[in-house]
Amino acid sequence: MSSDRLVSRKNRQADTVVKVGPAAFGGGNFSVVAGPCAVENRDELIQLALQLKASGVQMLRGGVFKPRTSPYSFQGLGREGLQFLAEARAAARLPVVTEVLDVRDLDxxxxxxxxxxxGSRNMQNFGLLREVGRVKHPVLLKRGLSATIEEWLLAAEYILAEGNHQVVLCERGIRTFETATRNTLDISAIPLVKQLSHLPVMADPSHATGRRDLVVPVARAAVLAGADGLLLEVHPAPERALSDGAQSLQPQQLASFMNGLPYLLQAREKCQAAI
Amino acid sequence: MSSDRLVSRKNRQADTVVKVGPAAFGGGNFSVVAGPCAVENRDELIQLALQLKASGVQMLRGGVFKPRTSPYSFQGLGREGLQFLAEARAAARLPVVTEVLDVRDLDxxxxxxxxxxxGSRNMQNFGLLREVGRVKHPVLLKRGLSATIEEWLLAAEYILAEGNHQVVLCERGIRTFETATRNTLDISAIPLVKQLSHLPVMADPSHATGRRDLVVPVARAAVLAGADGLLLEVHPAPERALSDGAQSLQPQQLASFMNGLPYLLQAREKCQAAI
Amino acid sequence: MSSDRLVSRKNRQADTVVKVGPAAFGGGNFSVVAGPCAVENRDELIQLALQLKASGVQMLRGGVFKPRTSPYSFQGLGREGLQFLAEARAAARLPVVTEVLDVRDLDxxxxxxxxxxxGSRNMQNFGLLREVGRVKHPVLLKRGLSATIEEWLLAAEYILAEGNHQVVLCERGIRTFETATRNTLDISAIPLVKQLSHLPVMADPSHATGRRDLVVPVARAAVLAGADGLLLEVHPAPERALSDGAQSLQPQQLASFMNGLPYLLQAREKCQAAI
Amino acid sequence: MSSDRLVSRKNRQADTVVKVGPAAFGGGNFSVVAGPCAVENRDELIQLALQLKASGVQMLRGGVFKPRTSPYSFQGLGREGLQFLAEARAAARLPVVTEVLDVRDLDxxxxxxxxxxxGSRNMQNFGLLREVGRVKHPVLLKRGLSATIEEWLLAAEYILAEGNHQVVLCERGIRTFETATRNTLDISAIPLVKQLSHLPVMADPSHATGRRDLVVPVARAAVLAGADGLLLEVHPAPERALSDGAQSLQPQQLASFMNGLPYLLQAREKCQAAI
Structure with missing residues (x-):
């Protein structure tokens, strides 16, 4: 990574800290973002947001514009879903992150x-990157499913180059030959990106593994690899989710994970202090 | 994984525990195996073994038959290297693991x-698998660099089918499009293989990353993903190693890692207990 | 491929034929599309178009909106480039194809x-797919660099589902572990897609190989695999091209290739007739 | 490829020609090697060999030691299969190629x-490579399923370095993310290896595609890419083959392919002569 790039650690030594209400990423801050893959239903979303808040989650996620491989799959609730997100945000006092697919929806x-x-499919949608580079909102930039680390950082550079430096990177698994999991989480990308760049890095073990039974161990691994946050899919009833049910945790599983999280963060600190 | 396979968890629910002197893998046991990629020099090896022992390592590794991409690269010391390993074992009271490339060297x-x-390149050397299936020594079976989990478990099945059930699997990174690291450690393979099989699973972050500066964070991640052990390359002077210097830790780095290890294992236990 | 999909061969047995002026793809028609990666210069473009026409090329390509990994690379001439393309079209009487990156540039x-x-990076830019599905112009849809064949056909389905059935698919190489070439042309995708779908399929050996010295043999291979057309990068002076010079043929190389093309098409016919 | 390597075209400009009875590879020679994946039955093998001979095939292939992913799959007939091969050779006057898995079977x-x-799985079985480097028989060296071109050529170097220069390389598909085919034939590897090395290069579209309906178009493509030969699986009744039936041609399909082959070779010559 050339030192004259805005994303480069050589260009800026101190960690960038991205704050979104009570959530913060980077510079020693760690936050969990959780919620359903797709917003489906107002009441369930509000109830889930309250559960997530009670579990210690710092931000709510939920898709309203869904990038679906098939044009005949559920495409998200659009504007109505945004209103449900706003209600859940108000009810649970959690900030909200959601995906934009199309520049025309950004406003x-x-x-x-x-x-x-x-999202991953838009990591090199350069028009969209430039537009989010011109707004004040922080941006969560997922790695493309076959993007190199260099390409990912250059995608972030498009955003920073327009003036928005509030970018959190998210490793979400790369496409490999292995078919037992949906993708392969590139665990070494976490410490490597933190060396190369001052931007915070999260991990998304839900999309990386595609399997509920692997999400928690991989999430724990990502914390110890140095991640600044986690993105976790949670659904009140994964078996009837309209999208990605197989990889969604149940609220109770998320709560158990959150209970163990302080031990992970303490262990990480102690390890770094051990000589 | 079909339930009638010997490696299958359905076939045998309890963890297989593999013990090698003071080292043990599986069933809650965790051990670190460390040493140089290649045995190069008697005195250095002995000194290193003593340092590793002092750091808390449970087994010494060192290659004497080296699988090298080019016929003109250093191929290992062969029989002489085995003698050095035996001396280091005696001096440090550490058991020793080393690679066999050719069935004719097995005895x-x-x-x-x-x-x-x-090793990875021999994961489907079926003649060799059958032969190590007929001996009493425990076997460390590395995943092929582009083997699926199914193929890897079936390679282990070749060994078990001959009667040797003392097999430890080792995830060492798979080949992907990413070139920033030597390979990509498939972190989700660790919990997945532990679900599918009763055999212990280790991780080798040295070969997976190929970069000294990434070995420690990836090793920590592997512990939290549920690994039963680690395989780490350590060299007293990595810059002059005849093989894989770039990925070898210095003894002091290994010692620091070992100091932090108890925190990782405790965190893992506490997380599993958290509800 | 489910038979009720619009792209499916089961849904429509006869080949779709896409005609663009003198160029035609599918149903036994074969055409070559050639030109520079990026439009750089009016006079050169016109001269090149005349050379291509004289060589027997049926369509001119040239990028004016360039998807570049880095925000600091040449991004294309935009509107001015479109005017140059229009002039070259008029001078050489060749139809013109060019890439759209952003829905806002479509009109x-x-x-x-x-x-x-x-382009590849936009194969799953679903908003853009829908918009080109609503226009009358034929569409050249490149395969994403790590898209499965299923995903590629479903991307085409987005276009057909909006009413535009004039789609030509283009295999342009997939991302693999091999680094000797830019990408790996998936040669078997050509006959496979022709089985699964009635849409025409082209190949782009320039992007697939990234090396001028491999373009011609791979182009010949693609013809015999059953391609309905080729997309070839040609630059009057590749060594000073602003983008992708290493993979651009010189006009004389293209002319030689075109001289041999009839032999390839005849051989293909004779092979299919041989019993 | 460093010029001081024995395999390098820089080291030896003229094509190496490998002759095996009536078959010859390289230096303008092209031969087809065909036969069943595994030798299963004496009478069928002899009859098939006669059919292949009548179709114009120059060499018979057939496996007697089969590298199988599972220890419970059919492992080949071993010595008995060799005797069947010898009988088929005598009956049809075709030379025979067969795989060695284990150095102990070489004699x-x-x-x-x-x-x-x-075979692919043994491309880096260095002991075996050295042993076949010491014999007089020509060697067919398949590319490992995730070997880079550099690694493949260095595997050949192991053989040449021991004195055996009669090596034919065989591209047989690499492992990628695409699951619609068994592997992905790296078509550009054919012209690239011919640039880098003086050794002949074949293609194996049967293993590359894993699908009978794709073998013929991919075989044709390989010829035009510059291959010096083809390796094709043929079985008298693919639906009851003990191994790889799905990718085996029927004898009549092979005969049709052979009827078309002269047109391909002529087109290749004419293309190379066209200026």
Whole structure:
């Protein structure tokens, strides 16, 4: 990573800290973002947001514009989903992150969301990157499913180059030959990106593994690898989720994970202090 | 994984525990195996073994038959290297694991080693798998660099089918499109293999990352993902190692890692207990 | 491929034929599309277009909106480039295809181009797919660099589902572990897609190989695999091209290739007739 | 490829020609090697060999030691299969190539086979490479399923370095994320390896695609990419083959392919002559 790039650690030594209400990423701050893959239902979303808040989660996620492989799959609730997110945010006092797929939806989403997500498929949608580079909202930039680390950081550079330095990177698994999992979480990308860049890095073990039974161990691993946060899919009834049910935790599983999280963060600190 | 396979968790619910002197893997046991990629020098090896022992390492590794991409690279010391390993074992009271490449070397290696390593390139060398299936020594079976989990478990099945059930699996990174690291450690393979099989699973962050500066965070991640052990390359002077210097830790780095290890294992236990 | 999909061969047995002026793809028609990666210069473009026409090329390609990994690389001439393309089209009487990156540029590009290209990075830019599905222009849809064949056909389905059935698919290499070439042309995708779908399929050996010295043999291979057309990068002076010079043929190389093309097409016919 | 390597084209400009009875590879020679994946039955093998001979095939292939992912799959007939191969060779006057998996079987196989095959899984079985480097028989060296071109050429270097320069390389598909085909034939590897090395290069579209309906178009493509030969699986009744039936051609399909082959070779010559 060339030192004259805005994303480069050589260009800026101190960690960038991205704050979104009570959530903070980088500079020693760690936050969990959780919620359903897709917003489906107002009442369930509000109830789930309250449960997540009670579990210690710092931000709510939920998709309203869904990038679906097939044009015949559920595409998200759109504007109505944004309103449900806003209600859940108010009820649970949690900031909200949601994905924008199309530059033409950006203004609408900015009215509702606290943080804008750029998904894997749009990591090199350069027009969209430039537009989110011109707004004040922080951006969650997922790694493309076959993007190199260099390409990912250069995608972030598009955003920073327009003036928005509030970017959190998110490793969400890369496409490999292995078919036992949906993707392969590139665990070494976490410490490597933190060396190369001052931007915070999260991990998304839900999309990486695609399997509920692997999400928790991989999430724990990501914390110890140095992640600044986690993105976790949670659904009140994964078996009837309209999208990605197989990889969604149940609220109780998320709560158990959150109970163990302080031990992980303490162990990480102690390890770093051990000589 | 079909339930009638010997490696299958359905076939045998309890964890297999593999013990090699003071080292033990599986069933809650965790051990660190460390040492140079290649045995190069008697005195240095002995000194290193003493340092590793003092750091809390449970087993010494060191290659004497090296699988090298080019026929003109250093191929290992062979029989002489085995003698050095035996001396280091005696001096430090550490069991020794070393790789066998060729079935014709197996008898020789069995005289010196406590555990036999089958390397990535030989994961589907079926003649060799069958032969180590017929001996009493425990076997460390590395995943092929582009083997699926199914293929890896079936390679282990070749060993078990011959009667040797003392097999430890080792995830060492798979080949992907990413070139920033040597390979990509498949972190989710660790919990997944532990679900599918009763065999212990280790991780080798040295070969997976190929970079000294990433070995420690990835090693920590592997512990939290549920690994039963770690395989770490350590060299007294990595900059002059005849093989894999770039990924070898210095003894002091290994010692620091070992100091932090109890915190990781405690955190893992506490997380599993948290509800 | 489910038979009720619009792209499916089961849904429509006869080949779709896409015609763009003198160029035609599918149903036994074969055409070559050639030109520079990026439009750089009016006079050179016109001269090149005349050379291509004289060589027997049926369509001119040239990028004016360039998807570049780095925000600091040349991003294309935009509107001015479209005007140059229009002049070259008029001078050489060749239809023109150019890429659209951003839905907001679509109306502009439709005024100048005869065919719209959706590039690899936008294969799952679903908003853009829907918009080109609503226009009358034929669409050249490149495979994403790590898209499965299923995902690629479903991306085409987004276009057809909006009413535009004039889609030509283009295999342009997938991302693999091999670094000797830019990407790996998936040669078997050509006959496989032709089985699964009635849409025409082209190959782009320039992007697939990234090396001028491999373009011609791979182009020949693609013809014999059953491709309905080729997309070839040609630059009058590749060594000073602003983008992708290493993979651009010189006009004379393209002319030699075109001289051999009839032999390839005849051999293909004779092989299919041989019993 | 460093110029001081024995395999390098820089080291030896002229094509190496490998002759095995009536078959020849390289230096403008092209041969087809065909036969069943595994030798299963004496009478069928002899009858098939006669059919292949009548179709114009120059060499018979057939496996007697089969590298199988599972220890419970059919492992080949071993010595008995070698005797069947010898009988088929005599009956059809075709030279025979068969795979050696284990160095301990080499002497036995040398008594029966005219050419020794080293399979993908053994491309880096360095002991085996060295041993076949010390014999007089020509060697067919398949690319490992995730070997880079550099690694493949260095595997050949192991053989040449021991004195055996009669090596034919065989591209047989690499492992990628695409699951619609068994592997992905790296079509550009054919012209690239011919640039880098003086050794002949074949293609194996049967293993590359894993699907009978794709073998013929991919075989044609490989010829035009510059291959010096083809390796094709043929079985008298693919639906009851003990191994790889799905990718085996029927004898009549092979005959049709052979009828078309002269057109391909002529087109290749004419293309190379076209200026």
């Amino acid at each position: 609408l989403v900015l009215q509702y969301a606290d943080m804008i997500q750029i | 020789l290696v069995l005289q010196y080693a406590d555990m036999i390593q089958i | 502009l590009v439709l005024q100048y181009a005869d065919m719209i290209q959706i | 036995l196989v040398l008594q029966y086979a005219d050419m020794i095959q080293i």
